[in-house]
Amino acid sequence: MEQITLQQTKSANGDSIVLSILTDIGNYQLNLVRDAVNATPDRTVIRSENRLSPNREWLVNNAGQYTGKWVALRDGVLLETADNLSALAEALRNRGVKLPSSQIMITTGF
Amino acid sequence: MLLRFPDGSSFATGSSQYNNAPGTELSSRIILDVVIGGQLTTAVADTGIPCSLCSPDFADYLGLGAGQKETANLLGTDVKGDIHDIDLTFVADAGRPLGLVVPMMVPADFQSVIPELAFRSHLGMEGCLNSITFAVDFAHQTFYFG
Numbered sequence: 001m002e003q004i005t006l007q008q009t010k011s012a013n014g015d016s017i018v019l020s021i022l023t024d025i026g027n028y029q030l031n032l033v034r035d036a037v038n039a040t041p042d043r044t045v046i047r048s049e050n051r052l053s054p055n056r057e058w059l060v061n062n063a064g065q066y067t068g069k070w071v072a073l074r075d076g077v078l079l080e081t082a083d084n085l086s087a088l089a090e091a092l093r094n095r096g097v098k099l100p101s102s103q104i105m106i107t108t109g110f
Numbered sequence: 111m112l113l114r115f116p117d118g119s120s121f122a123t124g125s126s127q128y129n130n131a132p133g134t135e136l137s138s139r140i141i142l143d144v145v146i147g148g149q150l151t152t153a154v155a156d157t158g159i160p161c162s163l164c165s166p167d168f169a170d171y172l173g174l175g176a177g178q179k180e181t182a183n184l185l186g187t188d189v190k191g192d193i194h195d196i197d198l199t200f201v202a203d204a205g206r207p208l209g210l211v212v213p214m215m216v217p218a219d220f221q222s223v224i225p226e227l228a229f230r231s232h233l234g235m236e237g238c239l240n241s242i243t244f245a246v247d248f249a250h251q252t253f254y255f256g
Contacts, residue, residue, distance in 0.1 A: 052127055053203070056143065059152070060129040067134065085167040100149035100172065107152040108230055110134045110141065 055105045066109025073105040112205050113245060113254050121243050122254035124205035128155075129251060140246060142253055143201040146214075146231060147172040150201070153231040155253065157239060159184055162214040163232040164196065169216040172196075182215055184227060191215040198238070200255050208255050213237045 007020040019030040052060065054076025062078070063071075070088045072079040079095070082088035088106065089099055097104060113121040128140050140155040146164065149172065153162075161182050164174070169192075177192030193213050200208040213236065217228055233239060245254045 052129075053143070053201075056127065056129060060132070064132075064134040085171050089171055100147060102145050102148060102150050105143070105150045105152070106171075 059107070059110065063107075063110035069109050071107060071109060073107075074103065079104065113256075120256050122205065122245065123256040124200060124202035124208055125252050125254045126201055126203045127251055128253050140253060142233070144231075144233070145197075145199040145201065147174075147196050151231065153233050155239065155244075156232045156234055159227070159232060159234040161193075161236045162198075162212050162234045162238045163227055163230075164194070164214040164216050165229055165231055166216055166218075167229075168231060169194070174216060177216065180215060185224060187224075189215075189217050190219055191217040198233075200253075208242065210238065210241065 003024060005022040007022065009018050009020070021028045021030070055073045058073055058076045058078065066081060069081055069083055070085050071081045072088055072092055079097075080088055080091045082091060085106070092099060092104070112123065112125060115121050126142060128142050141152050142155055144151060144153045146153065146168070149168075151168070159182075161180075163184075164172075174192075174194050174196075177194040179190065180193045181188050181190050183189075193215050195211050196214050198210050198212040198214075200210075202208070212233075214231075243256045246252070247254070
């Protein structure tokens, strides 16, 4: 009868879990990185490599014009600007935006 | 490419590009994209202050009430404020984002604080920068963290 044994160990550097699968026809190892398995796919916190995010690109080009003000950005587009954060939040809520938001950047000008 | 120690273990698990705000008074600062208390925003990474700071406006926005009363010496000035443990995520352009629970001070007497410190969120040492590994590539404006 074919038998399969699973063994779970930590990698030498502690970064990942090594899952060993021992079978009659061979042994296999999977190197599982915990955060990669559990990571929530959130496009605001994982970006493509080697390019500025649209919001960051907007800030580089425009934030100097909004010193002392608050701005709200989504995908590199200026949604609202206000002299203070409470006014900015009110304007966003009037648009139906649910706050706080990990999709819309709220920041001061530079 | 992310950074590794000589034994192959990870030094940095993520990195993000920061802009140095060319032409503005903040041109020498490291201004990172972060999520604080569920809100995507920016914060200044600052090894010169002992604790992280959340501006009073931003604290009101997040609905933070009274916290633990503390006094911190910020750039030679004793500042009173409320400490809150707040979820913070370093946004990653490459690799994985890094989430922490960070003690942040909301300055109570912010009039006495250097205005920039009271106006923007700052990532200071205690419980934040001193609890992670980080490196900065100024030439490519990249902040590595892990």
